[in-house]
Amino acid sequence: MSDAKDIAVVEGRALVQDYQMPGSLFTGSKQVRALKGVDFRVAQGKTLAIVGESGSGKSTLARIIALIDPPSEGELLIDGQPVDISRHRPGPEMRSKVQMVFQNPYGSLNPRQKIGDVLMEPLVINTRTPAAERRDRAEAMLQKVGLQPEHFNRYPHMFSGGQRQRIAIARALMLNPRLLVLDEPVSALDLSVQAQVLNLLADLQDEFDLTYIFVSHDLSVVRYIADDVMVLSKGEAVEQGSREAVFADPQHPYTQALFAATPVTDLDAIRARVQRRKEARERQTV
Amino acid sequence: MAQLNIRNLTVKFATATGSFTVVDGIDLHVDPGEVLAIVGESGSGKSVSMLAVMGLLPDTATVTADEMTYDGRDLLRMSRSERRKLIGREITMIFQEPIASLNPSFTAGFQIEEVLRLNMGMSRKQARVRALELFTAVGIPQPEEKLKSYPHQMSGGQSQRVMIAMAIASNPRLLIADEPTTALDVTIQKQILDLLMKLQEDYGMALILITHDMGVVAETADRVVVQYKGRKMEEADVLSLFESPKSAYTRALLSALPEHATGERLPTVSEIFLREDAE
Numbered sequence: 001m002s003d004a005k006d007i008a009v010v011e012g013r014a015l016v017q018d019y020q021m022p023g024s025l026f027t028g029s030k031q032v033r034a035l036k037g038v039d040f041r042v043a044q045g046k047t048l049a050i051v052g053e054s055g056s057g058k059s060t061l062a063r064i065i066a067l068i069d070p071p072s073e074g075e076l077l078i079d080g081q082p083v084d085i086s087r088h089r090p091g092p093e094m095r096s097k098v099q100m101v102f103q104n105p106y107g108s109l110n111p112r113q114k115i116g117d118v119l120m121e122p123l124v125i126n127t128r129t130p131a132a133e134r135r136d137r138a139e140a141m142l143q144k145v146g147l148q149p150e151h152f153n154r155y156p157h158m159f160s161g162g163q164r165q166r167i168a169i170a171r172a173l174m175l176n177p178r179l180l181v182l183d184e185p186v187s188a189l190d191l192s193v194q195a196q197v198l199n200l201l202a203d204l205q206d207e208f209d210l211t212y213i214f215v216s217h218d219l220s221v222v223r224y225i226a227d228d229v230m231v232l233s234k235g236e237a238v239e240q241g242s243r244e245a246v247f248a249d250p251q252h253p254y255t256q257a258l259f260a261a262t263p264v265t266d267l268d269a270i271r272a273r274v275q276r277r278k279e280a281r282e283r284q285t286v
Numbered sequence: 287m288a289q290l291n292i293r294n295l296t297v298k299f300a301t302a303t304g305s306f307t308v309v310d311g312i313d314l315h316v317d318p319g320e321v322l323a324i325v326g327e328s329g330s331g332k333s334v335s336m337l338a339v340m341g342l343l344p345d346t347a348t349v350t351a352d353e354m355t356y357d358g359r360d361l362l363r364m365s366r367s368e369r370r371k372l373i374g375r376e377i378t379m380i381f382q383e384p385i386a387s388l389n390p391s392f393t394a395g396f397q398i399e400e401v402l403r404l405n406m407g408m409s410r411k412q413a414r415v416r417a418l419e420l421f422t423a424v425g426i427p428q429p430e431e432k433l434k435s436y437p438h439q440m441s442g443g444q445s446q447r448v449m450i451a452m453a454i455a456s457n458p459r460l461l462i463a464d465e466p467t468t469a470l471d472v473t474i475q476k477q478i479l480d481l482l483m484k485l486q487e488d489y490g491m492a493l494i495l496i497t498h499d500m501g502v503v504a505e506t507a508d509r510v511v512v513q514y515k516g517r518k519m520e521e522a523d524v525l526s527l528f529e530s531p532k533s534a535y536t537r538a539l540l541s542a543l544p545e546h547a548t549g550e551r552l553p554t555v556s557e558i559f560l561r562e563d564a565e
Binding site for chain 1: 319327328471472473474475476479487490498499500501502503504505508523524525528529538539540542543544545546551552553
């Protein structure tokens with residue numbers, strides 16, 4: 001028997017996703033391959049960052065891992081067990097293991113639902129927890145993510161973007177998941193709030209030994225939070241490796257282009273640019 | 287002389303619960319041919335102060351200033367028609383959402399030709415020729431084809447290039463770009479910033495870049511104004527700002543950048559800001 005640590009919390013084998021584009025009166029329907037065979041595995045307590053630009057298939061992959069969409073081909077394993085949601089609806093146990101946090105905290109919360117109800121809903125659907133305990137657990141979770149128990153009866157519009165993202169994270173944690181799929185969780189937030197939410201995610205990961213799939217386009221955020229990095233381009237994983245390896249020595253031209261395009265706040269780079277502009281200006285006045 | 291000079295600009299909005307000050311006594315100037323970055327987070331009033339310059343604020347806003355001059359001409363006391371000659375010709379602006387900035391019912395070519403006919407008094411034929419030149423200048427691939435395209439047939443980067451083409455159509459002396467690359471991918475962001483900097487140098491126009499992204503500031507600005515809750519926190523040339531930021535808020539912003547993380551935890555702006563404030 002292998003050690004429990006050896007079993008990946010989540011593993012993907014040759015995952016493929018095809019989308020049917022509906023045709024019109026004169027043109028037939030078209031098939032688009034959004035994901036072209038992606039492999040990965042993530043051990044418990046680790047973070048895999050999926051990096052890519054729009055159209056790279058990163059959200060498609062996130063939706064497959066979060067058990068929202070079934071892949072067209074390939075196999076997804078959660079805790080070593082193959083999961084095929086196209087054939088068997090996942091039960092409450094499986095749903096509890098995998099939870100998702102979306103990019104836009106303004107769109108992912110129901111404006112007519114009080115925060116307390118938002119947090120208790122996963123328990124109502126997936127467990128038989130008694131009402132009093134549900135309330136206690138929701139209040140405890142609010143404090144865990146840095147909010148107050150008195151926020152229980154408030155509506156989403158009364159919260160800022162950062163607070164709403166904390167609520168979305170709290171909701172995802174209500175079922176004690178093992179795996180959290182985070183789809184661009186901080187890209188809608190201001191820099192100062194982004195740092196708070198990233199710290200919160202790091203704390204929660206330590207406390208609950210959570211495994212993260214962190215989808216992002218922002219390399220500086222990925223460098224801060226990831227253990228392993230996968231770079232997706234046009235549905236293919238063009239580069240995969242540890243954070244140190246990918247950031248120190250990117251192999252694929254696309255990864256290199258991505259690094260080159262990311263703005264740097266390095267002092268030497270600024271100095272060089274200021275100097276270049278000064279020279280260009282002097283040339284013009286001569 | 288400064289191209290645009292603003293002293294003690296205050297913008298208040300009338301709300302149901304009383305007047306709310308969004309911009310609180312901002313001083314600001316841009317010299318000809320200079321790139322000024324205005325940095326701040328949401329609610330810092332960075333866009334509102336520029337919308338006040340453009341006269342694009344709704345009627346609920348009250349704009350007051352000791353001075354608001356462009357080329358020595360008073361923008362506040364100018365008649366509507368005088369202002370219209372300036373805005374959209376000598377001062378132009380591009381916005382964050384390029385796709386939303388274009389009218390979905392008309393082709394890109396029609397929209398830029400409209401600008402040329404109305405603002406520059408060109409004939410249809412002249413406008414068509416000039417539109418093609420401008421599309422080529424901003425690096426739109428297959429410019430002739432794209433003149434006939436509707437906004438939904440173009441990508442975000444291409445739409446922003448169309449907006450930039452419209453903004454430089456009148457050879458403006460000052461271009462205000464409000465978060466021009468926020469909605470775009472990093473590789474496209476790089477292309478658009480490079481384009482803006484190239485046009486700025488070629489045309490010698492002044493550029494005001496409104497952004498929340500310190501990386502964008504580092505790669506473009508000559509001088510930087512940092513705003514927080516409607517107030518100016520700091521003003522410095524770009525190198526001094528990153529080398530030795532003077533205000534506690536700027537220091538906090540810079541240390542909250544994930545790429546500057548040294549330890550396990552990111553310092554958050556409020557922690558540092560409040561701590562330094564208390565000292």
